[in-house]
Amino acid sequence: MKPLPDEIQKKMNHFKDVLRRSGAKLTHQRMEVFREVALTAEHPDAETVWQGVRERVPSVSLDTVYRTLLLLLDLELITSLRPTRERMRFDANMSSHHHFMCRQCGTICDFYSPEFDALTIPKAVKALGNIERTRVELRGLCSRCSKSKRGK
Amino acid sequence: MKPLPDEIQKKMNHFKDVLRRSGAKLTHQRMEVFREVALTAEHPDAETVWQGVRERVPSVSLDTVYRTLLLLLDLELITSLRPTRERMRFDANMSSHHHFMCRQCGTICDFYSPEFDALTIPKAVKALGNIERTRVELRGLCSRCSKSKRGK
DNA sequence: CTATTTGCAAATAATTTGCAGTGCG
DNA sequence: CGCACTGCAAATTATTTGCAAATAG
Numbered sequence A, B: 001m002k003p004l005p006d007e008i009q010k011k012m013n014h015f016k017d018v019l020r021r022s023g024a025k026l027t028h029q030r031m032e033v034f035r036e037v038a039l040t041a042e043h044p045d046a047e048t049v050w051q052g053v054r055e056r057v058p059s060v061s062l063d064t065v066y067r068t069l070l071l072l073l074d075l076e077l078i079t080s081l082r083p084t085r086e087r088m089r090f091d092a093n094m095s096s097h098h099h100f101m102c103r104q105c106g107t108i109c110d111f112y113s114p115e116f117d118a119l120t121i122p123k124a125v126k127a128l129g130n131i132e133r134t135r136v137e138l139r140g141l142c143s144r145c146s147k148s149k150r151g152k
Numbered sequence C: 001c002t003a004t005t006t007g008c009a010a011a012t013a014a015t016t017t018g019c020a021g022t023g024c025g
Numbered sequence D: 001c002g003c004a005c006t007g008c009a010a011a012t013t014a015t016t017t018g019c020a021a022a023t024a025g
Helices: A005-022 A028-039 A046-056 A062-074 A143-147 B005-022 B028-039 B046-056 B062-074 B143-147
Strands: A079-081 A089-091 A098-102 A108-111 A129-142 B079-081 B089-091 B098-102 B108-111 B129-142
Touching: A005 A028, A028 A046, A028 A062, A046 A062, A062 A079, A062 A089, A098 B129, A129 A143, A129 B098, A129 B143, A143 B129, B005 B028, B028 B046, B028 B062, B046 B062, B062 B079, B062 B089, B129 B143
Parallel strands: A098 A129, B098 B129
Antiparallel strands: A079 A089, A098 A108, A129 B129, B079 B089, B098 B108
């Protein structure tokens, strides 16, 4: 589930590339914020990214993490997710994938599906605008949560 | 696009029914908050709902609107949406549908698709938990926004 | 060198909560 | 009538911003 070391390496290189090309400066903080998101498949929120980065860069501030995450979004190096009633979360998995979210514990799992990737956009929708991204969101109760007693 | 008068009536009846059955009290404020969401297809946020309700119940407070919207979510009388970088929005359309969201202006349009409603849940996902809802989210630039000059 | 970026602290935006009075069942 | 519900004001939480010092290119 977790990205492999050489995948991370590839992502880091791509990150440096895109950053340079954009004209933004390649700072230590930015490197580590991106790495932190790329290292996990758990869709961390800003605060969690901060915790992780601090272990390597103790002086980094939460607002730099926020600023960096927003920059990464702009550069399309990561995407974001907003579960209902929770904070924004981030995802460095940029290959076409979809999500399962547990309504109880908030866990989000990536999954792949050629069928979901190949949906036919209804004509009526094409008339609304230009579709740039298709994402299927499945919600339910994860098995761990169904086991533990009952509801909230 | 806007719900028809007798559809609204039907929804209001269902609302009263569910509310009573839940043991919660049927107050004037709750009626009007639900009506406000049911009246529109525009997925208003809490503040917008408040504006609308105030025209009919000038004394209603924003926090009552929030509390009521959360209650309605709990009772599954409405659902919510969280566009990236925007506030929470509400939807009283409870039939199976999907969304197109403009990344520029934030407009959200409902649409229907038998194909999208009938997706085959991958085995790997079934193993993760019990799927309760499937929603396809299309993002892009709406035609209105593509026309107006350029990006942000 | 110099424009960006950072850390700090303070501001804002959105949502939530405690409490005393009000009203539905 | 009593407890749930409301409005008010104040608290919290998440995120954003201004500014002086630090630093990448």
